[in-house]
Amino acid sequence: MTIDQTDSDVIKEIELPEDIKDKAHPWRVCPIGKHYVRTHVLHIPPSKKHPEGQVVTRHAHCADNPSHKDVLSYDELQIIAKTHFLGLVGAPKAGVLTKFPRADEFDLHIRGWVHYWNDIFHPQEPLDPNLVKALIASESSFRPEQDTPQSTTEKNKKIGHACGLMQITESTLKIIGAHKGEIKDHLIHITHKEIMDPSANICVGIRWLFTKKTTARERLHHTATWDDAVAEYKGILKAIVENKDPHHNPDPYNEMPKFRSFYKKLQES
Secondary structure, eight states, X not given: OOOOOOHHHHHHHSOOOSSGGGSSSTTXXXXXXEEEEOOEEEEEOOOSSOTTOEEEEEOOEEEEOTTOOOEEEHHHHHHHHHHHSTTOOOOSOSSSOTTSTTTTTTHHHHXXXXXXXHHHHOOSSOOOHHHHHHHHHHHHTTOTTOEEOOOSSHHHHHHOOEETTTTEEHHHHHHHHOSSSSOOSOEEXXXXXXXXXXXXXXXXXXXXXXXXXXXXXXXXXXXXXHHHHHHHHTTOHXXXXXXXXXXXXXXXXXXXXXXXXXXXXXXXX
């Protein structure tokens, strides 16, 4: 059976809350405490009543989350991107990072997901889409298929591969979807296959950057900047903070200078 539904058809099928306050964001399909499940075919094993089994169509719906937390699913984030991102304008800048052939290909999703997460968290200093674009340039050179194995140290074995545009690690993927863990709310349920999708990768990466801004503040014992958050995202803020030797470079691969160079170009253009 082939299922062919437009996103608007899917949304109409679902009983949406009458009060918009029941949603984490106006763009969301499902209210807080539920997650979106798309229409799918379900294979039911044989039983006495149906000895040959059954194949039924389960229509799109909002399923309950056991923890009652806000959870964004892969299917819902795809609907959000298709439905709401095309009308947005503004940063990030195009035509600047010309050394990367695909530099401007993902601007729609950078713009959209920065807008979404700024709305969710209401930071005193809103996240700049140009900063995210510079971060992607420094992480993957805008290669969505980038899959980077970590070194074989015990710590990095736990972290796992870094995948996609924003180099999301296996460890991050687990943390960002765990109902009991480091992240208290606004979880994202994404599989290892789905994280390679550019829009999903950017969505998760920006959500993780907000988390890293919080951990950077805890590490610094004062308000963290977005530059601090990027250093924490890259896993080098601890070494920078603890470095007491003026002759030692705590950023041996010059990750922060590369990022800052890209960001400066985008800001000044």
